[in-house]
Amino acid sequence: MSQAQTEFKKVAEANVTLPCYHRLHLLEPTSLDIEWLLKDSEAEPKVVITYAGGNIYNDLIEEQKGRVSFASNFLTGDASLEISLLQPSDAGQYTCKVKNAGQYEWTHITLKVLEKPSKPKCWKEGEMSEGKTIALQCNSVTGTIPIMYTWQRIDEDGKRGSLPPMAHINLSNPAQIFMKNLTWVATGLYQCTASNEAGQETCIVEVTVQYAQNVGIVAGVVCGVMGGLSLVFLAVWLTIKKKEKRKYEEEETPNEIREDAEAPKARLVKPGSSSSGSRSSHSGSSSTRSTANSASRSQQTLSTEATPHITPTQHGPMAMDGREPEPKKVNHANLIKTEATATMVPAQSRAFQTV
Template sequence: MSALSTLFLASCLVWMSGAQTAFKRVAEENVTLPCHHRLGLLEPRSLDIEWLLHDSKANQKVVITYSGGNVYNEVNEGQKGRVSFTSNFLAGDASLQIVSLQPSDAGQYTCKVKNAGQYEWHHITLTVLEKPSKPKCWVEGELSEGKELSLQCNSASGTAPILYQWQRISDEEGKMEHLPPTARVNFSNPGQVLMKNLTQMATGLYQCTAYNEAGQENCFVQVTVQYARSIGMVAGAVCGVLVGLSLVFLIVWLTIRRKEKKRYEEEEAPNEIREDAEAPKARLVKPSSSSSGSRSSRSGSSSTRSTANSASRSQRTLSTEATPHITPSRYSRVETEGREIDPKKVNHATLVKMGATPVMLPAQSRAFQTV
């Protein structure tokens, strides 16, 4: 090889060694990190290629190597089975391919090529972006008019910075709307929206979007503001119904009690024990001297009849002890409205109206008075 060609090759190696490239990829995607060299033409048998990784913790790991005619691609446990050379690395293309990128693949990669005492190297920075995880949405506070609440949204993982955006979804065709005028975003916590002095305008479906360079994810929450006045009206209506039922029950109970009391008085009035009135005294007629003979002749029969009459009257008196008797006034005959009334024909009610005094007489005394 001439000196001119050697000098040209050396200058190219110096230019290539100073080249550095940065890549950004999203997790789960594939990437190819370039590494081109010219040392394969010198001594193919002595060619040596090595890829190294300096991760975020400044740890150096071997990714893949070619040495002594063999390829070793299972050196790094975390990248085993996911790394390989893209094409004919002996001809000058030692690019590295990584499939199904993971956040741990991020870092600075160095490609080193050595052959016949000559070196080439390339530095490539790989950034692996992770999309925000599915965020969680919830509501904190009281869903009533005049109260306040906060809408919360949080994504557990993803490449920082993760940004949040709240929107309200319209009922018509699912269009996005701005937040109500009373809503304010908490800048110290972008995933939180504060809503004060709630009104019915705040009712609706809200969407939170968590996003970064890698992508975005959404979550939804329903807000339903309750009528404060409707709650008071319902409570008042319930109280009114209870009071009305109580009044109706009280009226019915009083009516039933009054009827029972009246029926009890009507049933007790006829059962009252009244004192018997004084029975009329029997008038004894003194017999004349002319009838002394007949009296003596009838004494036997009269005494027998008197004895029988006394026994019958005693029996009647015993059977009618509980029957009230009313004694008429001092006169044997009573005048009522200009006509005479026979005491024997005067009934109980008439005597009461005329002011007769009821007197209860024992049966034995009545019997002796009528003898």
């Protein structure tokens, strides 16, 4: 007799009991034979556990040693198989075969061991600047397929919400989303959830969009600082050069007056000038001293002359006989008196004009 095939789905690391009930125990208890077979990807089925001749054999498959056993009293009609700590390798088609006194009963069960996705890895690709395009990736290495991937945004309060308008899911690969023409609105945390029938795992990636205006401000500040430093260095350099030039000029310029410098010319005052009245009170005393000094210098000059001063010969009228008259003798005493008088008169005249 054969029973209909059933299916079990269990999560990895869980325990499962595959049912198998029979009535052959009522016949000859000593001749009862029970056997569980597993047919997986291999062609030939493998014996999982068996009872024969009053003995139980349950270490026939290396991967299942210590994890398989009869769940109940198989001698009373319950030959169910219990598998603990399920592994993906336990999945397959199980057959419970009971034989006694030439009669057979069969039970077929399909076991699916579901493995939840491994903790996914999240990452981002692209330049995180305004106007750029980035991609968010998510992937679980292990897990029973199919694995579903979903993306959500986490706000400041930790609540999950919808994606921003510029985000689009890649239909050919739902684990990837594109965010085009980035703006500051895209800044935040994004959570990827990988899930299947066994469970789910999540990962989080952070997106920080850099503002274009901030980049411009930083560049402007840097340029301003560099320009300011350049001006400071230029001012210091010019000051040093100016001091060096001044020092050089002071060392090279002669301290004594040039010999060929022209003496200042005396300014003559015309008689009757209108400006004499305005300056009379200021220069009265100085004029008197000038007059006295001039007279003194004239007398010293005349007294120190060693030779008499000869005046040019003045020609008078011709004598009647055509001969020139004899030159007159010069009286040196009279000449000295005349020159002294002539020298003092102009000085006194100037003094009177100044007054």
